[in-house]
Amino acid sequence: MHNNPTAAVLLIGNEILSGRTQDLNLRYIASKLSSIGVRLCECRVISDNRNAIIDALNTLRKSHTYVFTTGGIGPTHDDITAQCVADAFDVPLCQHPEAVRLLSDYFSRRNVEANEARMRMANVPDGGVLIDNPVSVAPGFRIDNVFVMAGVPKIMQSMFENILPALERGAALLSVSVVCNLPEGDLSAPLADLQEKYLSVDLGSYPGKHQTDIPQVALVGRGSDHQKLREVTVALRALVADLGGEVIEVTDV
């Protein structure tokens, strides 16, 4: 249908799979990619395990225009992402001269010892290009179609802002939504009819508040065609009115 670039996200970290940490990175990356028309097709969450990282990376990088990883690039022993990326690409892990300079300057300004552990953060797979980290200096890197970023959301976001301009763009994935007070079971048939009429728009239905007995359902249309999305918004409003429901909120393009 269209030739939008595609992407996968790879979240690396035992802390997500143990339930310790609530991931916040997927949604951030997903929103940003939608806005520039890169289709996020899948996300995988894996542990800090060498084979798991290499396998997932080699599968995903062959299937998508881009792969974005988060996590595992700090100075401690459980930070093994850079080495695994090097191994996945079958290239050596090398000290990156610019990363060494950035980190050395930063540590000396802050009177912090540039010890072996800290300088490990200057290691990048051969051929990798640095991704700037305005928050805490230690850089991420890009190699081929893989972008390797920190796991701390604030740092990841600052890195992502820096790589955004370099990404190939597709038609932005836009969304419209009509929130109403009808139950999904009443909306289902007319919504399916509407979906058949607008094949270029993905229609979804998302029940909200279950605290009260009043149903609240968001009818969402996603696509890249402004005109079609506007038509869908009008049609969704009409659909709700026809069923005797009330429109609570509308978000149009």
Add this chain to the structure above:
Amino acid sequence: MHNNPTAAVLLIGNEILSGRTQDLNLRYIASKLSSIGVRLCECRVISDNRNAIIDALNTLRKSHTYVFTTGGIGPTHDDITAQCVADAFDVPLCQHPEAVRLLSDYFSRRNVEANEARMRMANVPDGGVLIDNPVSVAPGFRIDNVFVMAGVPKIMQSMFENILPALERGAALLSVSVVCNLPEGDLSAPLADLQEKYLSVDLGSYPGKHQTDIPQVALVGRGSDHQKLREVTVALRALVADLGGEVIEVTDV
């Protein structure tokens, strides 16, 4: 090392990959599984796409003791999970008599039409066993080692509570943590030494507050051996003290 059951989570829904919805199900399931000693090895997030669902399901169910899916079992056209699970297992999708009874009773009590869309929620792959839904009645189901649950967190949680007793248990994954005011770069070497000494405990280091210039790092040990975890807690406290740091918070087993 141990024969703990393993698991994968499969989150199904365009709304997560578009950035519309912040997933809250993974962390909930992860925490519950940790507490009963089921090792969550991976999570995948995919869209409401037939091939994506079937492929992921068939890969994951062969690799793990259990697979838990969330999303796509409501009454609307984009709810295709039940059909996809049936296709993955190569069995027909059938009306489940008990589900029909539950839903019919519920709709008649609430004076809601038991229309075709609503009664679709009684469809279960042949051989599937219902998972009770105390929140909104429409059941999930289990087939073989796959548990199919709703995507709405409150409903998913109530379903998960009902399947928990049926799950095989392993040694609970416990964690201890020592939060301190030292930077990771100082902690790295002694932490790596400690990791070598306690191979049955996974040691991780997680930087926290980046708002201020004072570092805050959580040193976390995960494992199933109470005694070793207690020793690790003592060792982590000593490690922080040796480096001249302060312990801010301790969580022991």
